[in-house]
Amino acid sequence: MTGEQITFLAVALFTLGSGFMVVTSGNLVHAALWLVSTLFGVAVTYAVLDASFLAVVQVVVYIGAIAILFIFAVMLTRKDMRDQGPQMNKNWWFGALLAVLTFAGLFFLLQGWDGMSRTAAVYPSNFDAVSELGNALTSPAGYVLPFEVASVLLVAALVGAVYVAFNRK
Amino acid sequence: MDFWKDPLKVAADWLMGIFTGWGMPEIAAQILIGFLGILLLISLLMVLDIFLVWVERKVVSRFQDRIGPNRVGPFGLIQPFADIIKLLIKEDITPGGADRTVYNLAPILSMMSVLILWAVVPLAPAILGVDADLNIGALYIIAAGAIGTLSIIMAGWASNNKYSLIGAFREVAVMLSFEIPMLTVMLIPTIFAGSMGIVKIVNSQDTWYFFLAPLAALIFFIAAIAELGRAPFDMGEAESELVSGYNIEYSGMKFGMFYAGELLHAFTFGGFWAILFFGGYRFFGLELVNPLLAIAILFFKAFIGYWLIMWVRYTLLRIRIDHMLAFNWKFLTPVAFVLLMVTALMNALLSGLPGWLYVSGMFLSNVLLTWGALEIARHYSRGEREKVEGKQVVEVGH
Numbered sequence: 001m002t003g004e005q006i007t008f009l010a011v012a013l014f015t016l017g018s019g020f021m022v023v024t025s026g027n028l029v030h031a032a033l034w035l036v037s038t039l040f041g042v043a044v045t046y047a048v049l050d051a052s053f054l055a056v057v058q059v060v061v062y063i064g065a066i067a068i069l070f071i072f073a074v075m076l077t078r079k080d081m082r083d084q085g086p087q088m089n090k091n092w093w094f095g096a097l098l099a100v101l102t103f104a105g106l107f108f109l110l111q112g113w114d115g116m117s118r119t120a121a122v123y124p125s126n127f128d129a130v131s132e133l134g135n136a137l138t139s140p141a142g143y144v145l146p147f148e149v150a151s152v153l154l155v156a157a158l159v160g161a162v163y164v165a166f167n168r169k
Numbered sequence: 170m171d172f173w174k175d176p177l178k179v180a181a182d183w184l185m186g187i188f189t190g191w192g193m194p195e196i197a198a199q200i201l202i203g204f205l206g207i208l209l210l211i212s213l214l215m216v217l218d219i220f221l222v223w224v225e226r227k228v229v230s231r232f233q234d235r236i237g238p239n240r241v242g243p244f245g246l247i248q249p250f251a252d253i254i255k256l257l258i259k260e261d262i263t264p265g266g267a268d269r270t271v272y273n274l275a276p277i278l279s280m281m282s283v284l285i286l287w288a289v290v291p292l293a294p295a296i297l298g299v300d301a302d303l304n305i306g307a308l309y310i311i312a313a314g315a316i317g318t319l320s321i322i323m324a325g326w327a328s329n330n331k332y333s334l335i336g337a338f339r340e341v342a343v344m345l346s347f348e349i350p351m352l353t354v355m356l357i358p359t360i361f362a363g364s365m366g367i368v369k370i371v372n373s374q375d376t377w378y379f380f381l382a383p384l385a386a387l388i389f390f391i392a393a394i395a396e397l398g399r400a401p402f403d404m405g406e407a408e409s410e411l412v413s414g415y416n417i418e419y420s421g422m423k424f425g426m427f428y429a430g431e432l433l434h435a436f437t438f439g440g441f442w443a444i445l446f447f448g449g450y451r452f453f454g455l456e457l458v459n460p461l462l463a464i465a466i467l468f469f470k471a472f473i474g475y476w477l478i479m480w481v482r483y484t485l486l487r488i489r490i491d492h493m494l495a496f497n498w499k500f501l502t503p504v505a506f507v508l509l510m511v512t513a514l515m516n517a518l519l520s521g522l523p524g525w526l527y528v529s530g531m532f533l534s535n536v537l538l539t540w541g542a543l544e545i546a547r548h549y550s551r552g553e554r555e556k557v558e559g560k561q562v563v564e565v566g567h
Contacts, residue, residue: 056308064315
């Protein structure tokens, strides 16, 4: 086993374990903090895959903004933050079924995929992934249309949020 | 390879020889040497941190017309050690109902978020951090800040104290908001250098970026102060409205971790200010003489930035929380966005021109933008004042 594989296994175990704690911990703030550690594990996975830009953006966006807003929302909406209510509602069997089916489907699909045994291509020494990503996102031959559509969608969400929160006198 | 040209490389090679001589495989020796390097850097930073306590106390007392610590050792230099001993032997209090794990984790994360920043600091031309091939240095700074934000909310919540929770909310609101103009103006050196890598940003500063984008440097400075939670944005020490801040319930060395982390953070941001806008370790070719001299130059510049941060801190009063956020969202963020767009446009327009024209064009566009922004702000605030106080008739000629 190479060092990279050991690192990947450790990170994957950490991520999955944290993810498991997110859904099982009774305290909502603890669940949010476990979510932070799950997202951090995903960031480390990106770093292991040489996707340094995605790793850092993962930390900035998911830990720095989204997880913090989760914690804010939990703290502002719960009267008692130590609540230990029931974890399941009556739809639990449906959720479990869906999860098992998704896992089975993914497992089945990935069985026929040859990417598992392929080794990654080695980058040339002056390869700059961030520039490549930037060019791909802004060139018409690349992903400029999905990128712009996503931006418009986010602006629409922003305007909608302001409209909902606006205090009419 | 001469020892004086690159002392760390020589030391690493020497250790490598010893470790492999002991029969250690080369990869293990490399990892071990890497860890030793990290340990060395962190130890030096922590020792520096101890003296920052002394610097901070000395400078604040000068600003407040006092002498400051002068009893223990020459110029009170041993005072920080006395402080540390005091912090260590203080009773370690955990408030009742506190969430023990989160409560103890928060100061560690707070200190960690500062220390990991130093992974991307280019200390000298020959001694490189990770940034040798990290093209995301500028974003990394924000990512480390995100962990600091997380530590504050953890501290505020886990203390089980309503004041510390409100303090944490306010501090986090300020930090999250000021991250936006900060990230935006960090893109401006990125435009000039053509890379987000911090080494490249330093190497391409033949003219300091301060002269190309003075407004960006100013916005970065303001956002850095807010990010640090120092006056006039010091929600962490709001005695008059919140008793203190997110750290009320912490005592002893746990409080010390927050305090030391804040001091080192301020120094680090002085360093980043120097790196992004004042040429980092570069000073008229002096950095090429010796890497140690380059480190000294960087630290000198960082100390100037740190001193300015202290100057602001001990001169200005705390702004009210809603004013802080309004200032950020209604003034700083739009100005930063417009500045980014103007800089990108000017960069495209002026890219073929000779150096002096490029610099003066950038400088003039910054000055014009600053003037325009201040005019708009003045017009707006005059309108607000008239709404509150009625139209003021300025009397002339008493």
